[in-house]
Amino acid sequence: MSAILLIAIPLLAAFISILFKKASPYILLFVSFGSVIILGYLPLETITIGGFSAPYGINLVLDQYSLIALYVVDTLFFLIVAIACVKYKKISTVLLVALAGLNGILLTGDLFNLFVFIEVSGIAAYLITTTNKKPLATFNYLVAGTVGSSLYLLGLIILYAMFGTLNMADMSANIASSGLTTAVAFPFLLMFIGLGVEAKLLPFNSWAKGILAHSNKLTGPMIASVYAAAIGFVFGRLLTSVFVFSDKLGLILTIIVIATIVAGEAMAFASGKVREILLFSSIAQSGLVVLIFLQGFVGWGVFLIVANAAGKLILFMIANHASDELGTDEVKAFKGLFVNNKVIGLAFTVASLSAIGLPMFLGFVVKMNILGDLFATGDYLIPAVILITSIVEGIYFVRLLMKLWYKEDNLPVVQYEFVLKYVVVVLAVLIMLFGVYSAPVETTANDIDANTIVEGGNL
Amino acid sequence: MKNFLALVFTLFLGFMIITALSNNEAFPKYGEADVSTRVSQKYLDRSVNGNPGEIIFREATNLESGPANTVTAIVADYRSFDTLGEVTVLFISSLGVALLLGSTKQRRMELDFHPNFMLKVGSRALFGIILMTGIYISIHGHLTPGGGFPGGTMIASSMLLLYLADDEFRAKIKGFKILESAAGSAYVIIGLLGLLIGSYFLENLLNNGVLGYLFSAGMIPIIYVLIGLKVGSEISGVIDNFLTEESV
């Protein structure tokens, strides 16, 4: 069993499934389920492709970090497909390629291969958003994504001209031994901007409003939960293992990220539509994830991504199904939604309270430890920002929840099918479970921190 | 006002890029790149897994990577995983165009002008020549510049010539889809065979022969022919999708 199968089998299934259009949703379900199962049998190793070892060939890296990332992304992908594939059959081949692309992003150890797989999963994302039936929003997403990838490639080529290699581990060893920090600041800034477009960081996220504000049951969870988690993991791998920051560059990047968080929370506070509230909260959470990785806390960054992805999956799935049925997503139209759907309401409440960071939920454990580690390093500005934005988040989520549980006449009638209820309940229970019984989370996070710092550039 | 701000921004950004590159002591000036410090030196000498000594055209046998064209050796042998990703990008783009523009009953798009008889007949003669050129470039990818991607594009442009010269022509799309699917699956299956029989995914299993002959370089001509067919059929499918519309 080799991890290359995680990329090769979905690709093969995609190439074959265009001939058997009727059977393609079942092939998709089977392959995505298989990729979750196969993760249990993979040994942790570096896999060489083609017989030429790195840095002269391409290698895939399967260490503890990528194994957790693969588990999270593949499981959430399978859950979304299980719920939404009944309605969107035409798009199954695209979803198979998206699965291969996402696995490729998380596994690869070579910077140009990362660019190719980001393009593969990016184009799959553009096609998934065409189910929104808003071609102008998809076009904006396409232009923004292509410009971002081009900037990333420009930064990568400048680094190649300076150091002569494309492999991640080799590049970080060369940078560390050459001692140049100011000269590499400019290419790093370009690469950061390129990845930041996809991760919805501030000046480059104009596409996010068009796509997620009109999303449906497949697009919303996929882009906001699965893709956001994958890009977050890529940021974590690059920021902690490859990049080296001079102080000025670190300052610029921290300013960009803090501006993202503040703007995201402010716009969510001011919005009156459920999907818009959720999407601005997503933007702020992406900024928070990158901030944590910039400060160097790998383990807790990973768990922030996990908590965030699971929570946003629940929130988007419930909100999108309701807005599909009701035709609108104004908060006024949703008033009293949960009175007749108590189970769904409880899951939504759990997910939003975890996002704020209240005790008893996974979000609380993650935020407490992050704040503790930040205070220990002596920094006071960043914890202050995190606390203030958490309070703002708490206000608007609680306001939303109160409106949705409010009992009055003319309650909106929305039916939720069984599979969706089952999935969101299981995820909500897991969030609560790990919030209360948090010892395994803490040991794993410290484990990842130790392993990554010790190995440094020799992934 | 907005145009002026955009102009100032792009001028500033260009100026910043140029000064950052000229102040960068590790970035070599144009024309002074030192290939021996880069990874490419081992690609040129074919010495990644052991040193074969000096390589002479038409005399060196069974090198670790057989093509005489070093760029082909990189694209199809050393870094063939990137080529697999690239093939997937084209596949999903043509699939996306078919999803966006496709419909069930189709006929050629109505245009204002109609090509005349001489154009229709003359283009058929030219079609064969362009097709032959495309196949030649695709097969000789390991000896001359080119390879599967330009070859496939030439094959597709011969189809485009037929579409433009005759406003009632439609190719057999079903055949293209089968060809595309078969070629793509064959590429992944070759890779998986490398994993099962050899020990690495996409390993070159056949003998690499003598450098410079047509039958050399192991599996690379086969891979390039598959890629040429795939690219040709995909782009022809895209052309067909753009030039048809729903029939009433």
Added chain:
Amino acid sequence: MLQYAAIVLLMLGLYGLLTQRNIIKIIISLNILEIGLNLFIVSVGFVDGGLAPIFTSVNNSSNLVFVDPLPQALVLTAIVIGVGTTALGLALAKNIYQKYGTFEIDEMGEE
């Protein structure tokens, strides 16, 4: 000289993307951006007096000075990816025209 031309093309494409309001002109600016980028990548590998990295009956030994072949392989991939995105962009443009009747973003009105 070549690298300056590549940077100028990059900036031209970026200027076009920031200011144009017509869908087709935006796609053309995107293509100009990608051409500039590919030109820059190839220029990174040039060696003065180097030969094309192909063994032929004239350049038949590996002791000669060749240019860097790796950026050329990277550009092959980048060009194909650009073609894929352009094809998708044009198909979306056709759908936009069928839905709104115009290519100008300012005339399209609703979100």
